[in-house]
Amino acid sequence: MPSTAVDNPLILRLLGLLVEQPKHQYALAIALNERYPYLNAKSGSVYTLVRSLEAAGWVASTGVEQMGNRPARTVYALTDQGWEVFKERVRRQIREAKVTTSxxxxxxxxxxxxxxxxxxxxxxxxxxxxxxxxxxxxxxxxxxxxxxxxxxxxxxxxxxxxxxxxxxxxxxxxxxxxxxxxxxxxxxxx
Structure with missing residues (x-):
C-alpha cells in the first residue's frame, strides 16, 4: 500500500500519458484503460491521483476544455518538476524494480x-x-x-x-x- 498518493504505481503511467500530451482527468482514465486493460483503473482513482499530482506541483492546469453539451473539463500538463520526477522514477524503477514472487x-x-x-x-x-x-x-x-x-x-x-x-x-x-x-x-x- 503506498504511503502517499504520489507513491501509487499508477502515477508513473499517468505522468507518462501526460508526457505524450496534456489531457483532462476523464481522458486519462480512458487512456489508462485502453492502453493497460489489465489495470482496470477507476475514474475516481485517476481524479484523486491527478489532484495529488497537482498538489505536489508535478502537473498544472493548462485550461478548460468544453465539447458540446459535455461538462467543462480541466486539462492538465506536466510541469518542469513533474518531467524531472517522471524521468527519475523511470531511471529508478528500471534500475531497482525487484522481480516479484507471484x-x-x-x-x-x-x-x-x-x-x-x-x-x-x-x-x-x-x-x-x-x-x-x-x-x-x-x-x-x-x-x-x-x-x-x-x-x-x-x-x-x-x-x-x-x-x-x-x-x-x-x-x-x-x-x-x-x-x-x-x-x-x-x-x-x-
Whole structure:
C-alpha cells in the first residue's frame, strides 16, 4: 500500500500519458484503460491521483476544455518538476524494480501435491488464461503510436509467451512421465 498518493504505481503511467500530451482527468482514465486493460483503473482513482499530482506541483492546469453539451473539463500538463520526477522514477524503477514472487510461483512449488492427472488440466487452464491475456494485450496496442511508447506492453507479452511455452513444456514432461511425481499423500517426513 503506498504511503502517499504520489507513491501509487499508477502515477508513473499517468505522468507518462501526460508526457505524450496534456489531457483532462476523464481522458486519462480512458487512456489508462485502453492502453493497460489489465489495470482496470477507476475514474475516481485517476481524479484523486491527478489532484495529488497537482498538489505536489508535478502537473498544472493548462485550461478548460468544453465539447458540446459535455461538462467543462480541466486539462492538465506536466510541469518542469513533474518531467524531472517522471524521468527519475523511470531511471529508478528500471534500475531497482525487484522481480516479484507471484502467487503462481508460490503454488507451482507445490504442484506435486496435485494428482499426476490433475496437474496438467490445471496447468492447461493457466495456459488458456495466458493466451487470452496475450490476445487482449495485442488488441490494446495502437498502431499509430511509435513502438517505444508501448515497449512495456511488448515486454509483458514476451513474458506471458515465455510462461505459456514453459507451461506447455511442463505439461508435456508430466504427460510423458519424464517428470518424477511424488507418491500420493507423501509429505517427505517419513
Amino acid at each position: 502467487a503462481f510461483v508460490d503454488a507451482l512449488a507445490y504442484l506435486g501435491a496435485l494428482d499426476r492427472d490433475e496437474a496438467p488440466r490445471v496447468l492447461r487452464e493457466r495456459q488458456e488464461s495466458l493466451v487470452e491475456r496475450i490476445a487482449e494485450l495485442a488488441q490494446a496496442g495502437d498502431a499509430d503510436l511509435p513502438e517505444i511508447t508501448m515497449i512495456e506492453v511488448d515486454f509483458v507479452m514476451h513474458q506471458l509467451r515465455a510462461e505459456a511455452e514453459w507451461i506447455r513444456d511442463l505439461i508435456a514432461r508430466i504427460d510423458d512421465g519424464e517428470l518424477a511425481w511424488p507418491e500420493k499423500g507423501r509429505t517427505g517426513a517419513d
